[in-house]
Amino acid sequence: MPHALIVDDHTATLSSLAEVVEAEGFTVARARSLQDARQQVQAHPPEVILLDLHLPDGEGMSLLDDLDLSSSPSVVLVTGQASVATAIEGLRRGVSDYLTKPIEVSRLRTILSDITRTRGLKQEIEALRSNLASQGAFGLLVGASSPMQEIYSQISRVAPTNATVLIVGESGTGKELVARTLHDLSRRRLGPFVALNCGAISPTLIESELFGHERGSFTGADRRHKGVFEQAMRGTLFLDEVTEMPMELQVKLLRVLESGSFVRTGGETPLTVDIRFITATNRDPEEAIRQGRLREDLYYRLKVFLLQVPRLRERLDDLDLLAAHFLKQISEAEGHEKKLAPDSIKMLRDYSWPGNVRELKNAVYSAYIMASTDLTPSCFPPEVRNPAQAGPRTDDGLHVHVGMTLADAEQRLIVATLSHFDGSKAKTAEVLGISLKTLYNRLQEYRTETN
Known part of the structure; x- marks a missing residue:
């Protein structure tokens, strides 16, 4: 059975969390301090740690310094609403997810289920990295140059988490392949990967593509349509060229990110969003903000983790490998x-x-x-x-x-x-x-x- 460690200094919280975690098929150890947690990790390494941010002998985040999150347990931060910014920093450091108090039991069960389904994920990532020298590829990405090695390292850290990722790079650098690799190495890889190019859809149609619509909500809407938010449920939604999205829709996207729910066009019932967001742009995001193409508040919600994809002329060491790869595919x-x-x-x-x-x-x-x-x-x-x-x-x-x-x-x-x-x-x-x-x-x- 998979093993879980719950770290919290409140007895009632420990008991209630332990009851849910045990019901999901985990054995459970409990710790009320950082010192106790470190001892528990050494004595019986867990597959998952539920970690409170504030403990009697220090901040829970300091436990991350003792862990190699690319090969060690999945860490889920437990935080009060006022500490969400700290939790976001944890996601940047490789934490898998976070829960806010009071804890929503259904969300905790979903997180545990995802962790259980992908217990071999970190081992798979390590295998990809160890085979890189001989294969010259990492997942869907081809190349062994230093810039690509850095990209692979970043993907390895952020892929198993639920963090929102912003991919920045010139046209043709392979941003969608990066997004697909993130999905394939994530806890959501058994779910759908849905891609939408915001710059390739008419501004009059993109809202319906995102949110879907109810029958009769506008002329020509003769049936209910599921938008990409619903199509990507329990999976990954990749929004390419997000800086081309109309500003009024950027406001609505920000609201979805903040509330975790949306309403179909012409509908009234809020629908819960359970997807991972990955976005991309071929523009400099900060320049796009100055030009009025991207909302600054949306930018900071999207760039929980930023990936900069190198240009081909910055990785010419990969050119022979790439040309041979494409020629083999074509042949x-x-x-x-x-x-x-x-x-x-x-x-x-x-x-x-x-x-x-x-x-x-x-x-x-x-x-x-x-x-x-x-x-x-x-x-x-x-x-x-x-x-x-x-x-x-x-x-x-x-x-x-x-x-x-x-x-x-x-x-x-x-x-x-x-x-x-x-x-x-x-x-x-x-x-x-x-x-x-x-x-x-x-x-x-x-x-x-x-x-």
Whole structure:
């Protein structure tokens, strides 16, 4: 049976907590002081510690200094409402969760249930870290450079907790993969992972996407719709590009974070939120606050734990590994193995990669399409081969310049669209408004010209 340690100096609280914890299948030890708690941890290491913040011989937080929270017990802080700020600091330090007094028994049971279901989680994280040197990957993330090692260390500490995480990084750095890795290594990994890009949805629709709506709440609402708050219940909600959310909705999101409940559009009944929030932005959050794009009070609620994802040009040691990883993925999907020519590696290292890892993936895909066998420098997009001669960069990564022939412009558009849709020729032909046969003919022509 899993073992729990309850640390509180109030006899009545100890007894009531012990009764609930034992009913959830734990053996229980009790401690009324820090000294007693330290002795109990040494005598019988627990899987979970319920820790009161204020004890006769010091602050409960000091017990954290004696624990390695990446491999030791899950710690749940027990605090009065006035000490929530201290509890948030505990979450930053690797505490799993916190409870406020008077304790809500149903929430305590949920926390204990999550801990029980994921007892092997910390061992799994340690296994990922120990295999990093040989695999060059951590969960869904690829890379072994120093900046990525720091990211993995931070993920290891915060993933098993319930802390809200704000991920900051340029477009294409892999923020959603970081969010998915956090979910996969969390107590909520058996629940859903729901992602919503706040910048890709019309301001008139995003409220319904977030909160859902009742039937008849507005014109066209012919049935009840569950928003992402409900879809992500008992799991993780990832709000990408949160700085693009309208300010009036930022107020409502802040209210959900503070109250733990929401109401569907057109509804009256409050619904409890039981999700972990992970948000991301490609902007500097403090600059977004100065520009009026992000509420300052919301920012401080979102950045309980801040993760800064490095740009590709800051982790060029990973470039060979990433290129090989993408080429292997593409070769397996297409059913034909191709290799990266040695002189292509040097060319890739000399490029600045303004589109980061996403641009690298698309460039490798484009080169794969153009190559018959090895991916030589001539197979890669012109902006990668000759950055100084490339045209202006647009948001979707396509480069054109005055004087380019229509045939060259068409080739770039076809290859870029095919990369965008991960090699789906049917989708590419549909979007470009050409037949599948025409697309195949064009790709064959490009391969012939390259050779």
